[in-house]
Amino acid sequence: MNDTTQAKRSDEPVWWALFSAGGVCFAVVVPGAILALALLPAFGGFSADNLSYPRISALLHDALWGLAGLAFIGSVICLPLFHAAHRIHHGLHDLKLGGGLLSKVLCYGSAAALSLLALYLIS
C-alpha cells in the first residue's frame, strides 16, 4: 500500500469485459433468439418451415462466409456462458465457498470448454 510495493494488476478486466459483453447478449440477443426460434413458430408467427434444416444450416454455415453462424453461437452461447461463469465465480466468493484460483479455473474453464463444444458442433 505504499510506493515501494506496487499492488499487482488484476486480470479481472478480461473477465469483466466478457461478463459485460455476455450481459448485453443475455439481455438482447438471447431473448431475440428465443422469440424467433421458440415463441414465434409456436404461436404461428411464422411457419416452422422457415426453421427447416437446410435453411438454418445455410444461414449458420454460409451466410457472410460462415461469420453469421459464428456470431450467433458467440452471442447466444459463448458470451452468455462467460457471463454466467463470472456470476457463479463471484457468487461462490460471496458464499465464502471459493472465489480463489480453483473456482476461477473451474468456472471460466467450463465456460471455455462448453464454448468450444458449441463451436465444434456447428463447424
Add this chain to the structure above:
Amino acid sequence: MSKTINIARYNPQTDSQPQLQAFQVDSDNSTSVLDALLQVQQQDPSLGFRWSCRMAICGSCGVMVNGIPKLGCKTFLRDYPDKLTVSALAHFNVEKDLIVDMQPFLTHLAAVKPYLINAEQSSQPHRQTPAQLAKYQQFANCINCGLCYSACPQFGLNPEFLGPAAITLAQRYNLDSRDAGKAARMPELNSKNGVWGCTFVGFCSEVCPKKVDPAAAVNQGKVASASDFIISMFKP
C-alpha cells in the same frame, strides 16, 4: 412522548460480545438518534459514542440503526415508530459501545493519494470551467463517515478491499482537470483489492448521506482500469 431505544453496549475489558440494553428517552418530531443518545448519556455517562457537528457534515456519528448504517444526527426517531436498535457500525472493530476503530478506513483513504498531484509550479490561480468542475464535484462531497463501508458486503468479507469511499476519492482526483496524478493512483485501483473487489451491490450509494453515489464512482473506476489494462498491453 417516551420511547424505548435499544443500544448495543460493549466494553472490551469485560464483555465477550455486545449486549443490548434498553433505555427510555423523550421523543418528539425533531428528536434525532443522536439526541436520543445524548439523553441516554445523561442517564448513563459510561455510554460511548462519537459526534461533533450535529448537522451531517463531520461524519463522526455513524451507527447502525435497525441494522442499516445511518448518521445519528440525520436520522429521526419519528421514522421508527416500532423497534429502534442502535449498534456500532458493521465491519469495523468495536472499541467501546458505539465507537469503532476507523483506522482501516483511513488507511484505505490515504492509499489512493487523495490530494492534487501536479509538478507544475505556478502562482496563478488554476482556473476550471463549470464543465470541468461538474466531472468530479459530486464525488468531492464525501464526508468520510464510513457508512458505505458498513454497507459493503465485499469490505465485510475482505477488509483489504479499498472500498467505496476510497475509490470515489481516487476518482474525484483522477477526474480533476488540475490533477496529473492518475498514473500514480491507478496501480491501487487496478489491483484485486481495488475497483475489482466490487461486485456492484450498490448498497453503498443507498446509505450514503451525502448522495455521493460511490457505486457510480467505482463503476467509472472499472472502466478506467479496463482501459488502463488495454493501454498497458501496448506499452513495453
